[in-house]
Amino acid sequence: MEQGTLYLVPCHLGEDARDNTINPEVRIVCNKLDGFLAENPKSCRAFLKSINLEKPLQSFDYYDLNKRTSDIERSEYISLLKSGKNLGIISEAGCPGIADPGADMVRIAQQNNIKVVPLVGPSSILLALIATGIGGQQFTFHGYLPVDEKELKGKLDQCIAAAQQGVTQIVMETPYRNLKLFKALCNNLPNNFQLGVASNLTQKTEWIKTQKVSAWSKQPEPSIHKVPTIFVFGV
The missing domain is CATH 3.30.950.10 (Tetrapyrrole methylase, C-terminal domain)
Known part of the structure; x- marks a missing residue:
């Protein structure tokens, strides 16, 4: 079975962001994903709504990824990726992985030979x-x-x-x-x-x-x- 890919999905730095600060590739990739690991699922959905995805928001799975996320939960996310699920990490603002709970998830994904793809966005x-x-x-x-x-x-x-x-x-x-x-x-x-x-x-x-x-x-x-x-x- 082919493993899934973990995408690092950038989002707006604020609610009043200038137009076109998000690369069009982000929308293309998000439409193909199975779910999202989000610091805050509510704000994650709000961002996805703002970029006008073709897929309905309820078709995605949403998982918590924050400072309270346990090692057991992270292991479950790795299992999803190994089973072929393509997931995206979305931070509260900007690019995930820097001063952000997503960093630990990326490290564990690398340790498990999961492909990690960073998308271009505002930092x-x-x-x-x-x-x-x-x-x-x-x-x-x-x-x-x-x-x-x-x-x-x-x-x-x-x-x-x-x-x-x-x-x-x-x-x-x-x-x-x-x-x-x-x-x-x-x-x-x-x-x-x-x-x-x-x-x-x-x-x-x-x-x-x-x-x-x-x-x-x-x-x-x-x-x-x-x-x-x-x-x-x-x-």
Whole structure:
């Protein structure tokens, strides 16, 4: 029996995304799938509805894939793939597998010799990197930084040391804690560092700005409270 394929399906970065941010191939592939592994099945269905699939949404199987998904459930998903089912992983926003529960599923699929196919789509991390202009030759994405202030200070010290060696640093935060992280960056990064803030990427309200930390410190805080935002900094 031929095994199925695991597709990594990108979705919009927000509800107000500009037109044509999703590659037409995504719609073609989704029409051929048997089901989806989704961080949130409800938002998964909403995305599938937005791209106007030919197949009715109720014809697909939907499975939970989030931080609460057990190893037993992941093994069951692998069994489905081995039985010939073609499945897609859909994240809450953007491309699955980066700072996302889908990463573990992809690792297990690779360990079981399941074919994995990534589809082209929007990634807030890469879009922020190229749009802030701080440098893409060498970079590190740290995901979410520690919430504890002492641990955060220690992590930022490590990031600063790497940035001084020419490695651009990329971090993110839960949207309601954006301003707290922004203040921490302004208070801890050297004044001559470049700090880029990229919010609501691909949305009609997209906002991207890069300037020295010293300049940020003299201006009102950016309007990034509860707004999906990526922070990029370096020399």
